[in-house]
Amino acid sequence: MPDRASIVVILAEDQEHQNLVWHYLKHCTAYKKKMGCVRKVPLPGGRGCGSQYVRQQFPGQVAACRGRHASNLLIVITDADHLSAAEREQTLCDELTQNNQPAIGEDPIVILVPKWQVETWVKCLLGQAVQEDDKDTDKPAVTAPQVIAAASTLHDWARLNAQIGATCVDSLRSALPRWRRIG
Amino acid sequence: MLTRLYCDNYKCLVNFEFQPGATQLLMGRNGAGKSTVFEVLELIRDFAARGETCEDRLVGQTRTRWQDLPDQRFELDVNGTLGKYTYELVVDESGRPLRPRVKKERLSLEGKPLYLFEDGIVHLHNDRFEDRTQFEFFPRRSFLAEIESRPDNTKLMWFKSWLERLLCVQVNPKRMRSDAEKEVLYPTPDLSNFAEWYRHLRQDSSAATDELRSSLQEVIDGFEGLDLKGPPSGTRLLQVAVRTGGAGKGKSQQYGFDELSDGQRALVGLYTLLHCALTDHSTLCIDEPDNFVALREIQPWLSDILDRAQGNGSQVLLISHHPELLNQLATRNGVIIERTDAGPTRVRPFAPPDDWTLTPAEIIARGWEHA
Numbered sequence A: 001m002p003d004r005a006s007i008v009v010i011l012a013e014d015q016e017h018q019n020l021v022w023h024y025l026k027h028c029t030a031y032k033k034k035m036g037c038v039r040k041v042p043l044p045g046g047r048g049c050g051s052q053y054v055r056q057q058f059p060g061q062v063a064a065c066r067g068r069h070a071s072n073l074l075i076v077i078t079d080a081d082h083l084s085a086a087e088r089e090q091t092l093c094d095e096l097t098q099n100n101q102p103a104i105g106e107d108p109i110v111i112l113v114p115k116w117q118v119e120t121w122v123k124c125l126l127g128q129a130v131q132e133d134d135k136d137t138d139k140p141a142v143t144a145p146q147v148i149a150a151a152s153t154l155h156d157w158a159r160l161n162a163q164i165g166a167t168c169v170d171s172l173r174s175a176l177p178r179w180r181r182i183g
Numbered sequence B: 001m002l003t004r005l006y007c008d009n010y011k012c013l014v015n016f017e018f019q020p021g022a023t024q025l026l027m028g029r030n031g032a033g034k035s036t037v038f039e040v041l042e043l044i045r046d047f048a049a050r051g052e053t054c055e056d057r058l059v060g061q062t063r064t065r066w067q068d069l070p071d072q073r074f075e076l077d078v079n080g081t082l083g084k085y086t087y088e089l090v091v092d093e094s095g096r097p098l099r100p101r102v103k104k105e106r107l108s109l110e111g112k113p114l115y116l117f118e119d120g121i122v123h124l125h126n127d128r129f130e131d132r133t134q135f136e137f138f139p140r141r142s143f144l145a146e147i148e149s150r151p152d153n154t155k156l157m158w159f160k161s162w163l164e165r166l167l168c169v170q171v172n173p174k175r176m177r178s179d180a181e182k183e184v185l186y187p188t189p190d191l192s193n194f195a196e197w198y199r200h201l202r203q204d205s206s207a208a209t210d211e212l213r214s215s216l217q218e219v220i221d222g223f224e225g226l227d228l229k230g231p232p233s234g235t236r237l238l239q240v241a242v243r244t245g246g247a248g249k250g251k252s253q254q255y256g257f258d259e260l261s262d263g264q265r266a267l268v269g270l271y272t273l274l275h276c277a278l279t280d281h282s283t284l285c286i287d288e289p290d291n292f293v294a295l296r297e298i299q300p301w302l303s304d305i306l307d308r309a310q311g312n313g314s315q316v317l318l319i320s321h322h323p324e325l326l327n328q329l330a331t332r333n334g335v336i337i338e339r340t341d342a343g344p345t346r347v348r349p350f351a352p353p354d355d356w357t358l359t360p361a362e363i364i365a366r367g368w369e370h371a
Helices: A015-025 A050-066 A085-098 A118-125 A144-157 A170-182 B034-048 B154-165 B194-204 B206-219 B262-277 B295-312 B323-333 B360-365
Strands: A007-012 A038-040 A072-077 A109-112 B002-008 B016-018 B023-027 B072-080 B083-094 B099-109 B112-118 B121-125 B131-136 B167-169 B223-229 B236-244 B251-256 B283-287 B315-319 B334-339 B345-349
Touching (some): A007 A015, A015 A038, A015 A170, A109 A170, B002 B034, B034 B072, B034 B315, B072 B154, B112 B154, B206 B295, B262 B295, B295 B315
Parallel strands (some): A007 A038, A007 A072, B167 B283, B283 B315
Antiparallel strands (some): B002 B016, B072 B083
């Protein structure tokens, strides 16, 4: 993982996912004054196909990052939905295999997987007690200022030996080391 | 925040209604009427808040050509801190030779009257909505523009302040001048008076211009700051300090603002709008903000302006054909402005089928937004 990538690419399944990563990067020393090096991969036009879109885009984005000599960082954020986080990550790796690409090794790729929706992460970061296992509850939209505030807390929680809030859900707790890798 | 614009018998806007959100991207083919929507907002502002007469820009050649109707009608609904304001303006022509005339102008808050001009008489209402003052007035201008703040007209003045601050801009860096003969409160639509506006901002909004400097330091290589050189009371020249050789090293050089590239001047204009024009509850309309700006510069500016708007309750309406803006905004905040057979302009949400994985820009490029 480069200390500071020359290009950071965010591949997200919808705008809230994208915004959480974007605002997290704004807290990272390496990127906060250089947000011009951060590229958001366009979101799909349809509203119900984000996860499928991420899987479609993933091999191409990985190949593009591997093909560059400059240091790059690819951040992928997509919900696990009915799978576990590991299973969702495997579906992405399967896309690489199907496209005759090597599996992820030491590549600068960070995969982040909320359970059903990233709103759960945002709310727990804001100190709200949330259940992340039930997809039909707790889906009220989060506002942009809430995402911004959540990203700030997330950057605090991702520090080494940080005091993690009591409301932190399991999927986020296990993803914190990956957030820390970003910066 | 503007929640509704209604317009009838103005160019291609016939019985036209548009209900914008807090962030809105107007998309559509050339000639669809996108810029006309901004033009209407601008002329209502200039008439009702900045004291222009209705003679130059209303009725006459601006009436819809394929109709033969005398009245032009404009309505705004604006959500303010005190409730929903409704502004109505009806203009026709009278006299020999025919001249534009205000037939009716009305402002209400939650349906209760604050201001009425009808049959040549102004009715001024106080904050308790009581009709306290009546007098005759010239039918070619709005008395709203003349009203000054008093303890009993705070409700009316909220609307007037919102309307005064409404900005419709298309940044044209080739016309952004360096000389500032005086201070001006508002920029011209093309930012040609940028230096004069900045001269005012530096005096009046130093915190905002400090934020502006920080942002520009991030996006323009070597940028250190803007400065106005010259006598305090005479014409001053806008200059830019640029450090060559890296931050903390090298040497700072002064350049004239007009020595920056078109793209750099456009960036200065866009970030100034972001930091200095997007104040609490204001509405900012920018036509094609992507013009002149490098591809890599658009996303950070767009993300910053959307964050700021959502953070302080202001509103941003954008017109663009640029893939970056389409991809970023169309799915959640896009509307299609369109005309059929060169007829009236209509507006509808951008709503491709949920299972389409094409990007919004690609959908628009293929013309499939009509699917």
